[in-house]
Amino acid sequence: MTTGASRLSRFRPSRPSRWFRLAWIAPALLAVLALIVLAANGLNALPSVESFRRSYPGVATQAAAAPIGIPAWLAWQHGLNAFFILFVLRTGWQVRTTKRPSIFWTRTNTGRFRTKNPPIRITLDVWQHIVFDTLWAVNGIVFYVLLFSTGQWLRIVPTNWDVFPNAVSAGLQYASLAWPTDSGWVYYNALQLLSYFLVVFVAAPIALVTGLRMSPGFSARLRRLDRVFPLPVARRLHFAALILFVAFIIVHVLLVFTTGARANLNYMYAARSDDGWLGVWIFVGSLLLVAAVWLGARPAVVRAIAARSGRIIHRTR
Numbered sequence: 642m643t644t645g646a647s648r649l650s651r652f653r654p655s656r657p658s659r660w661f662r663l664a665w666i667a668p669a670l671l672a673v674l675a676l677i678v679l680a681a682n683g684l685n686a687l688p689s690v691e692s693f694r695r696s697y698p699g700v701a702t703q704a705a706a707a708p709i710g711i712p713a714w715l716a717w718q719h720g721l722n723a724f725f726i727l728f729v730l731r732t733g734w735q736v737r738t739t740k741r742p743s744i745f746w747t748r749t750n751t752g753r754f755r756t757k758n759p760p761i762r763i764t765l766d767v768w769q770h771i772v773f774d775t776l777w778a779v780n781g782i783v784f785y786v787l788l789f790s791t792g793q794w795l796r797i798v799p800t801n802w803d804v805f806p807n808a809v810s811a812g813l814q815y816a817s818l819a820w821p822t823d824s825g826w827v828y829y830n831a832l833q834l835l836s837y838f839l840v841v842f843v844a845a846p847i848a849l850v851t852g853l854r855m856s857p858g859f860s861a862r863l864r865r866l867d868r869v870f871p872l873p874v875a876r877r878l879h880f881a882a883l884i885l886f887v888a889f890i891i892v893h894v895l896l897v898f899t900t901g902a903r904a905n906l907n908y909m910y911a912a913r914s915d916d917g918w919l920g921v922w923i924f925v926g927s928l929l930l931v932a933a934v935w936l937g938a939r940p941a942v943v944r945a946i947a948a949r950s951g952r953i954i955h956r957t958r
Contacts (some may be wrong), residue, residue, distance in 0.1 A: 681816035690813070699811035699821050701804035701831040707795035709827050715793060716912040718784045720927055725777035726886065727931060728938075732770035733883060739766055744940070745954040746947050761857045762954065765940075768947050774852055781845060796829060797837040807831035820900050826914040836889065844885045851879040 684690050746768045748760035763771075788794045811832035814821050821830045829837065853859055854866065854875040897905045907913050907920035910927070944953055 677816050678818055681813055685813060685817050685819075693806070694810050694813065697803065697806040697810040699807050699814055699830045699832070700828065701799060701807045701834060702801035703828050704795045704800045706792060707828070708792050710914065711826065711908050711912045712791065712793070713912045714787050714791075716908075716910055718780065718787070719909050720923070721780050722777070722784070724927065724931060725773055725780060726890075728773040728934070729770070729777050730883065730886060731935070732766060732773055735766045736764070736770050737880075739764070742766060743956050744944065745956065746951045747954065748951045760951070763857050765943060765947060765953070767857065768951075769938075769943060771856070774849075778849055781849075797834060797841060799834060799838060804831045804834060808835050815896075824914075825905065826908050840886070840889055844882050844889075847878055848882040848886070851875040851882065855879060 685694070742764040744765040745762050746765050747762045748754075750756060750760050808831040811821055811830045815832070825833070854870060855872065897909070903916070903918065903921055904914070905920075906924045907915060907917065909920065910923040911917070911920035913919065947953060
């Protein structure tokens with residue numbers, strides 16, 4: 642027997658699904674991009690803007706000592722960083738979106754890594770995130786050491802104030818779909834330079850510092866930091882860094898494939914400037930590796946790996 646309330650519920654309009662709402666994002670983005678292209682082309686037609694672009698063609702003044710070319714170590718660092726950051730983002734999103742975790746991990750407090758304080762129980766998602774964070778951070782430390790010891794930092798650190806007007810000029814070129822024709826093997830345009838500087842020297846350190854502040858071990862034992870660096874502030878900054886990384890990756894990959902994919906992949910993955918296909922094949926191999934690890938990182942596999950260094954605890958929902 643149905644009640645009046647149940648009969649009325651049949652005629653209630655159902656709420657639109659999340660996917661239905663997301664379906665409007667793509668056409669809205671396309672409309673915004675079309676408006677940006679039209680506006681940029683309109684600006685480029687103005688005499689004052691034409692004069693500005695002649696004065697600032699989009700390439701900042703580079704230090705005379707800046708090296709030319711991509712060394713092999715940088716190509717390997719780039720590939721490893723791309724691999725680690727994808728899983729840092731994936732596991733970070735899992736930590737953020739999992740409401741009621743059911744699997745936990747506690748470090749085995751014996752052997753070489755024994756500590757005075759008892760280990761803190763964390764979720765398996767947090768364990769995964771910390772593992773990939775650690776790999777990403779170690780790779781980043783090696784990157785910083787090699788970057789400054791080989792002079793490659795001169796390619797991604799602004800050394801002249803003309804980088805800012807030149808970045809505006811390069812942005813107008815990108816927005817009007819008149820891609821800059823600069824060679825990344827020799828130098829980066831001003832907008833690329835500022836983007837790489839922001840990611841390497843601003844976003845990455847913020848992500849690392851805020852991640853350490855949010856980690857269960859530090860946050861539980863360093864309560865005195867709550868006044869000067871509260872956890873809510875760390876979480877907001879950490880999430881902002883995540884959004885910045887995602888946006889950078891999307892734009893970076895888009896430009897790599899629309900401004901000469903084979904040459905760009907040769908620079909980035911094979912450390913060579915020629916018309917060969919080695920960089921493309923290395924890139925394809927890296928995609929297959931990412932896909933294999935992504936699909937292989939199932940809960941049962943992750944639990945088995947985590948159990949080698951700690952105790953797995955299941956909580957019934």
